[in-house]
Amino acid sequence: MTETPAPAVLSAALVSRAPKALLHDHLDGGLRPQTIIDLANESGYAGLPASDADALGQWFRDSADSGSLERYLETFSHTVAVMQTADQLSRVARECAIDLAADGVVYAETRFAPEQHVAGGLSLTEVIEAVLEGLRDGEAEAAAAGTPIRMVALLTAMRHAAKSDEIAELAVRYRDQGVGGFDIAGAEAGFPPSRHLSAFEYLRRENAHFTIHAGEAFGLPSIWEAIQWCGADRLGHGVRIMDDITVSDSDSADAEGEGATLGRLAAYVRDCRIPLEMCPTSNLQTGAAESIATHPISLLKDLRFRVTINTDNRLMSGTSMSREMQLLVDEAGWTLDDLRWATINAMKSAFIPFDERLAIIEHVVKPGYAALSAAT
Numbered sequence: 001m002t003e004t005p006a007p008a009v010l011s012a013a014l015v016s017r018a019p020k021a022l023l024h025d026h027l028d029g030g031l032r033p034q035t036i037i038d039l040a041n042e043s044g045y046a047g048l049p050a051s052d053a054d055a056l057g058q059w060f061r062d063s064a065d066s067g068s069l070e071r072y073l074e075t076f077s078h079t080v081a082v083m084q085t086a087d088q089l090s091r092v093a094r095e096c097a098i099d100l101a102a103d104g105v106v107y108a109e110t111r112f113a114p115e116q117h118v119a120g121g122l123s124l125t126e127v128i129e130a131v132l133e134g135l136r137d138g139e140a141e142a143a144a145a146g147t148p149i150r151m152v153a154l155l156t157a158m159r160h161a162a163k164s165d166e167i168a169e170l171a172v173r174y175r176d177q178g179v180g181g182f183d184i185a186g187a188e189a190g191f192p193p194s195r196h197l198s199a200f201e202y203l204r205r206e207n208a209h210f211t212i213h214a215g216e217a218f219g220l221p222s223i224w225e226a227i228q229w230c231g232a233d234r235l236g237h238g239v240r241i242m243d244d245i246t247v248s249d250s251d252s253a254d255a256e257g258e259g260a261t262l263g264r265l266a267a268y269v270r271d272c273r274i275p276l277e278m279c280p281t282s283n284l285q286t287g288a289a290e291s292i293a294t295h296p297i298s299l300l301k302d303l304r305f306r307v308t309i310n311t312d313n314r315l316m317s318g319t320s321m322s323r324e325m326q327l328l329v330d331e332a333g334w335t336l337d338d339l340r341w342a343t344i345n346a347m348k349s350a351f352i353p354f355d356e357r358l359a360i361i362e363h364v365v366k367p368g369y370a371a372l373s374a375a376t
């Protein structure tokens, strides 16, 4: 009798070398702990809950681990507090690009809400320009270090606030200067995407791209509004699309997803290839999923939804793209081919022009994975 050999578990060294594409990363959720401390000391912000980097990093991870999106979001008050001057914003953006590049990320969209960075007297445009400058500097440094990365900013409007029209206009104004699109974020329950319909209608008139955080802390109605009412190009998280998928008996969907039945909304999302910006560790912390092994991302992969892997908030989750990928390999059986597929999915869904996406897929992602396959 011949036994099928168990697939080789991918080593951390290999996963860290894999080319990665990241669509869902919050700039204010990815600061280095030491940078927060430096910036707090320089600016006189006295509210930090810890004064050494290790303890502060731990504090963010623990506090974000509450099982509630609302409490998770409270931790951002400390990062936002030290992102109120042009120098602070540029430094954080520069380090974001460098850290992602060092992790093997070759393309990343990082998002932030300009309206949260005006407490120190900056205008919205000064906030955006400071971030864009930092991203350009970070790209240049990463290239010089031999780890080139393309960085794009997304402008977020906070869903509980009333600034989305203005932020959407800025996303259009800065479209050719490093801003790829628009997003809404913040507490989901009680703040449906349709509250910001005029911003989305404006963006569509302008042929601009946007994604919407939906289906994270709230279910199908939020996803339905985001897609069918607001016209979102992509879904931030979208993990609750599972509520519209029936698996005949527990865990019975096999590797091809046989045994699963899609409702109308889930079928629409799959048929239209609507990208899902999935963030496994973040979902465990906010209670949107129970474990990596049972996270819907694997079933959705098997069902061939357009799944992408993302970090959400590297600081609050103590994570990186390599870590998210490694967890899927170790705890949910993902293969190198699966990681390559998710990376190409992300590049196909990026908010940059088609020819530029294709160039990264053909000249960076595919050769990178081919070299790794040859090495396994």
Ligand SMILES: O=c1[nH]cnc2c1ncn2[C@@H]1O[C@H](CO)[C@@H](O)[C@H]1O
Pocket (backbone or CB within 6 Å): 026, 027, 028, 029, 069, 073, 076, 080, 111, 112, 113, 116, 156, 185, 186, 187, 213, 216, 282, 312, 313
């Ligand atoms: O997973 C999330 N769901 C909803 N909102 C989020 C998430 N992560 C971060 N933010 C919110 O987005 C703002 C801009 O980056 C952050 O300040 C945070 O309030």
Ligand SMILES: [Zn+2]
Pocket (backbone or CB within 6 Å): 024, 026, 185, 213, 236, 312
């Ligand atoms: Zn997010």
